[in-house]
Amino acid sequence: MEAELNQPLLEARGLGKSFGGTVALDGVDFAAFAGEVHAIAGANGAGKSTLMNIIGGVFPPSAGTLHLAGAPALFDSPRAARAAGVSVVYQELAVLPLLTVAENVHLGRSGGFSRRRLVAETEALCREWGLPLDPRAVAGELSIAGQQLIEIARALAGTTRVLVLDEPTSVLSLGERDRLFAIIAELKRRGLLVLYVTHRLEEIFAIGDRVTVLRNGRKVATLDVSATSQAELVRLMIGHDVRERFDLPPVPSAPRRIEIEGETPRGKVRLTLNSGEIVGLAGLVGSGRTRLARAIAAVDREWPMTVRIDGKPLRLRSTGDAIRHGIVYLTEDRKRDGLFRPLSIVVNASAASLGRFSRWGLLAPKPEREATEAVLRRLRLVARSLHAPVSELSGGNQQKVLFGRALLCAPRLLVCDEPTRGVDVGAKDEIYEILMDLAADGVAILLVSSETKELLALSHRLLVMRDGRIVREIVGRTDEHAVLMAATGAA
């Protein structure tokens, strides 16, 4: 079969998909060629998974067509897609843990093969493609990276021409990632089309030839990777430039003053925030940013702090006391001390304000659900149900649930520790909007971040920490260089 030189191997024409009333994919056209690594980029909810599921035969499109080597391709099942040469390796791996590698690789092929023949064929396959797999090993005993290789081998055992990889590096270490990239390069050299679905921009630049960007279910652009930049991709993914400086709401003219004074091993710390003000806290790792943040909210008490609101000192002996006085800490580590993973979104959101939703020890489920729903709608949380476990959500949406928890406490001072860590660019932008919205409502915000750009864009005022002390206050315009100088002690 001699394909025309310029004929795309895989082509989508006006592909659309709606679920109930929501449009997940809307008129997407794109073409990808044999021998290329074609990245599919987009923020969460952009339609990446929907596109991938149509290509992999999980469900049919509601509009448009898919063509494989010029011929219309309508897969009614993943099996049909595989038979036509399209294999998908999902983030959630589908490996049978009790079977051997060889048995897993040849899974689903009609029987009649001896164990020895399976092992021999798998061995040959792995040698051919350079996959470091032992056919006799039990799949469940391999690392996640090894199990991923099993799925790749399974795809290669057939007559695969298109291999779709879904966020393949999210579970890999750096070394494993490099090995995967080497394998992808080999697949490409042998003329496969690799569709690489990701929201990690640096990986697109590491292995991609071209990239198609989706936003809100539509295709925004297909670009040569060599002719674009991370900044341009981000702009395409979120629909506007990453702002260098936000139009911060003005601090009210007669603000409430929050004064914080404390003792660290290196001396006294003193800072003041006004209601409606966003104060950035910069500093290198180990400068004591997080320790100060946690001390202010009485989470840790090794650095004793006194907090005064409008001159009135507060007695904060526990995190509960701090929350009751409206001083709320948002953790930098969602997994460690933020989320209650098995519990529902509602339960997660209301966890710090149960007093508000109970009377004589009895919970009032209706006010709880309504208040939670209102707050999470304001934060534009995307979830199939508020009663679903919080562990189902993406990083950005999990962070919104934690914001919701903080908002339900009616905060006067919100201490945000790395609020955009581990969320994609789209969600990051939404979190910035949330912070400014809160400031406009009169909440004082202490923003701790290791991204100086973020601090510069979002703070009315910057404090720089070094060695457990606040060494500089910067009001007005400044740049990354000046902040770094202060943080390292060079200036």
Add this chain to the structure above:
Amino acid sequence: MRRTLSAAAIWLVLLALLAAAALLSPGFLDPAYLVNIVRQAAPVGIAAVGVTLVMILGGVDLSVGAIISFAAVLCAVQMEGRVENIPFALATTLAASVAIGLFNGIVIAFNRVSPFILTLGTALAVYGLTQVYSGGTARGVVAPGFREFFNFRLGDLVPVLALTFVALAILAEAALRTTRYGRSLYLVGSNRAAAALAGLPIARLTIATYAISGLLAGVGGIALLARSGVSSTFAGRGFEFDALAAVVLGGTTFEGGRGNVAGTVAGVLVLFVAFNMVNMLGLDYNSQLIVKGVIIIAASAAYTRLNRDPG
């Protein structure tokens, strides 16, 4: 889907066991026989309700067997066979049981000691205390009317003892679902550090929950005394494991943050239906132990499969 499946699993097991028992002997499904199983299960079952709360909080309580024994002996000795002593005997027994639970709770709340080791130590100490207190022999005489009250059959069918067990279980399940206390147990159990950040009073919750577990074990001891009528000093020995097995069978896990009392009740019933079947088959006590062990292993293996967190 998986969640519903694992919640329903223990009830399916119970139904299957009952069906098997009915095949062995049609008399098994007679309502009088069935409520009798519930009556028989009451001492372990009541204690298991308390252990469920502790395990949802992320702890474990191995001292309930010892508290059952201690409570049974203490109550019998205080009664001295006289009706007018009953209120005082019940009050002191429950107070002593709560005190043991409070001790567990306070030590666990303010130290980094593992609940497993601590409550195991408490169990040994309380067994010893029971021996010393009773002089090592069955002492104390049950007052007239005491057993009659607990074994009285309402409507000629349901013994007060069985009713007590069911009522306490319903109360605990309602507390888990509808109270701030119940919600807090799930929060602390599923992520202690996050619960601390959310301002939950972890120490207070821990102390209260172990105290409740002690209290319920005390009630279990009184129930045991009412069921058997004699106070042997080792009456409750091994009950901690029956209770623990029932809780785990019912879907409450050692990691905390998951589970409920309804499952525990089903777990208790599975154990006791199985014992009764073994009895019916005429097997001896040692074979019963083997059956018990096999059931526990099979069920917990099934649960780890069902409850694996995909995230």
